[in-house]
Amino acid sequence: MGNRGIRCRSNEPSFHCSMFLDSRIFYPLVFTIVSCLRGSEAGYYEDKLIYDILNGRSHNQYGRPVEDESAALEVIFGISLQQIIEVDEKNEMLHTNMWLNYEWKDYNLGWNESEYGNVQSIRLPSKLIWTPDILMYNSADEDIDSKYPTNIIVKSDGTCSWVPLGLYISSCSIDITWFPFDDQFCTMKFGSWTYDGNKINLTARADSIDISTYQPSGEWDLISVPAVRSVLLYDCCPDPYIDITFTIHIRRRTLYYGFNLIIPCALISLLALLTFILPSDAGEKIGLGITILLSLSVFQMIVAEMVPPTSMAVPLVGVYFACVMIMSTASVVMTVFVLNFHHRTPDMFEMPKWVRTLICEWLAWLMRMARPGKELSFRGLIRKASVRHLEEKLPPSLSLLANVEDIDNAIQLYNYGGGGGLRSLSVTSSSSPEDDDMAGIRMEILAILNEVRFITRKIKEDNKSAEETNDWKFAAMVIDRLCFWVFTAYLTIGTLVIFFGAPNMTR
Secondary structure (H helix, E strand, O other): OHHHOOOOOOOOOHHHHHHHHHHHHHHHHHHHHHHHHHHHHOOHHHHHHHHHHHHHOOOOOOOOOOOOOOOOEEEEEEEEEEEEEEEEOOOOEEEEEEEEEEEEEOHHHOOOHHHHOOOOEEEEOOOOOOOOOEEEOOEOOOOOOOEOOOOEEEEOOOEEEEOOEEEEEEEOOOOOOOOOOOEEEEEEEEEEOOOOOOOEEEEEOOOEOEOOOOEOOOOEEEEEOEEEEEEEOOOOOOOOEEEEEEEEEEEEOOHHHHHHHHHHHHHHHHHHHHOOOOOHHHOOHHHHHHHHHHHHHHHHHHHHHHOOOOOOOOOHHHHHHHHHHHHHHHHHHHHHHHHHHHOOOOOOOOOOHHHHHHHHHHHHHHOOOOOOOOOOOHHHHHHHHHHHHHHHHOOOOHHHHHHHHHHHHHOOOOOOOOOOOOOOOOOOOOOOHHHHHHHHHHHHHHHHHHHHHHHHHHHHHHHHHHHHHHHHHHHHHHHHHHHHHHHHHHHHHHHHHHHHOOOOOOO
16 A cells, blocks of 8 residues: 555554545546546536545535534525416315426535636536425425436536426315315425524525416416415424415316306206296106206216315305205296196185185286186286175175076976986866876976076086186196296396306406
């Protein structure tokens, strides 16, 4: 070892001396081989500079690069947002593609440009020199720190510029109150994990995120990206810690949800109104209502899969679907009620006076519905009400009852009871043949009259029964028309109130 001009102290172990000799020989040999292999990529002075920085100086990659231990190292930090990859509402995560911008000054890495062929900057691997341990506090990635370890640009004055890129996953609290007309505020909090504010003075490069190279998203509009520097005291540590919080304010584009959720739901809800126009004799009113209700349930399940399972708020489109489903359910109930009215007959049900007066007259007049051959005007209804009121006050006519009794007493010739045959009046023995003939003719005439009265009574009863049946059907039609206008108003007003109440609907 003495022939090489290098001496080992007697108190040093022999293997320390051998390692020192090997390093003095090994590193120049490695850099010579690398320079030969790289050719024109790096010159002699750059290789020599890199060797001198990493091996010729007392450089320690684990020590904070400050000359005064009591001074804080100035670290400038910023973000360049490249793309919003996905907003995972279900798991409340934000996936982004970003470049991180670090800048600090390492006094150990400076050099005199004139001594190294005017080399102004070099690139060093991030693993070989000190780097600030700035992490995303609200990272949702399994690796926590997912940046790619790119090289660090070191200038001659010791300024280090590091721009690592990566795909970052951060937790983001999703507010679904106004979905799909919602704004989301996702924050990314960066700070040193082990160095407090007395060791590293972390400052923001700008008051917002750099979006000069941002690629617009097809689902979200980027509204603002402010940056806020905070100094906080934690319960665990007495020293202050500095962090920079970047807020990404995004607004959802509603075209996709409008064409795939809102418009189909609105069209299906309009079909619910057709159940009140479909004739009751068609037999498909209940089937149509239940089909519409099932279709809305499918859309409700789609919305439930898109939003996070939270009980903090109900999404706007969920409220709309709930209102439409309530309307569809009520329409099915009212359809059952209408069909009950439509299929009633006088043999089973007697129409109450309030149904005839309130529904068949006044409500029909209000709905502008009329029946052929029947007057349905305001004056006519008032006149009917007056006549009905007088009939209730005055007793029935006795003379009319007497006439009816005389007619009934005049025809006592036949008995349709037990015998089932025709029973004639008894003729006295003193009657003449002419009187017998006249009595026979009179009996035949009275029999014909009785049959005519029976037929007339039957026809009147059938007409009355048919008229009352038509009254039930007309009452069902009036209720259908009333439900149509009520549900139309409910759907229109509900849609306008729900959607135009959203803060971003008119923006």
